Amino acid sequence: MHTIKAVLFDFDGTISTLRAGWEEVMRPFMKESITGLHALSMEQEAALNQEIDAYIDHSTGIQTIYQMKWLAHTVHEKGWNERVLSEWEYKAEYNRRLLERVTDRIGKLRKGELQPEDFLIRGAAEFVRELHRRGVELYVASGTDHPDVVQEAEVLGLASFFNEIAGAPVGRAECSKEKVLRELIETKGLTGEELAVIGDGKVEIQLGKEAGGLALGLASNEELREGMNPVKERRLRTAGADWISGDFGNPQAWFERLGV
Incomplete structure (x- = not known):
């Protein structure tokens, strides 16, 4: 049974659709x-x-x-x-x-011509806020350049809910997702059972599994911002996701999976 203390989110396609397309x-x-x-x-x-x-x-x-x-x-x-x-x-x-x-x-x-909701996966903002309220440590790791991820999280009104936002280091080839996961385990002393990874790509799902964590897939339809994308669903299943949903419109099911 997982007792989740920290959740690592992918950003693009998992929370944000600013880079959709x-x-x-x-x-x-x-x-x-x-x-x-x-x-x-x-x-x-x-x-x-x-x-x-x-x-x-x-x-x-x-x-x-x-x-x-x-x-x-x-x-x-x-x-x-x-x-x-x-x-x-x-x-x-x-x-x-x-x-x-x-x-x-x-x-x-x-x-103000568009609202943050226009670029957020359904229920993502509420889900992040509620996890934060429940005392879960939240992290973002992305393959997008670090300054860009930080700016995009800020403009969507979510930056303050994350303990750390880690994008790709500018001018260096390093996997930010792997680095954040390693730091969570090594410096914060978290075990795999206390970690969950949520993302729409196989990279973060595989890293989460390797760390012994709970790997939850978000097979988002980025155009509609809700519902399941069958291509992503197949990809996430192949990567070994423990559970897959299309959005965060069913928060109770997510909370149950996380045990929070």
């Missing part, structure tokens, strides 16, 4: 970087599309720099584009494109 930015960016000006046959194009889609699905939840490392390797390996950049250069350009969309959303939130 990142795949729609990454997919064409990867394709154009790999092909350059090279004209592909229909078979080559279909195979490349499939390869990119499979990689994005496989890598959801990891730090962006590792995805860009794959991109740099693939550009070099295919040899269609003579211009091969470093993973950091690819990351800078991908971030620039993605942040155009995110910055616009944050601007509308700051002006």
Whole structure:
């Protein structure tokens, strides 16, 4: 029986939808970087599309720099584009494109044209607040750059409820999720039974399981912000999630799972 004292949340797609649609930015960016000006046959194009889609699905939840490392390797390996950049250069350009969309959303939130609820998974804010009220320590770990995660948690009105928010360190390739979990176990003396991980990607689910913690999957439909996404559900099941829900609209079921 788990007696949960600390919960580690993934952020994007688990709590926030500010970055929803990142795949729609990454997919064409990867394709154009790999092909350059090279004209592909229909078979080559279909195979490349499939390869990119499979990689994005496989890598959801990891730090962006590792995805860009794959991109740099693939550009070099295919040899269609003579211009091969470093993973950091690819990351800078991908971030620039993605942040155009995110910055616009944050601007509308700051002006009051949109509300935090427009970018939160159903029931997420209430769930976080209630866990905090019940004395559970709350942490965020994300593959998104640290300053960006902090800003996005603040603009959604949730930053104050977390003991720590850990994004990817700028300019360094480190797994923030692994680091936070390790620190919780080593410095706070928590056992696996006292830890829960909640996320929509297989990375955090697998890390939670490895730590002996409770791994709860959030198979969110980011477009609707509620209900189950079957693709995520399959991914989370394969990763070994102990339980899966589509949103936080059923808080009692979550509290029962956590034993709080």
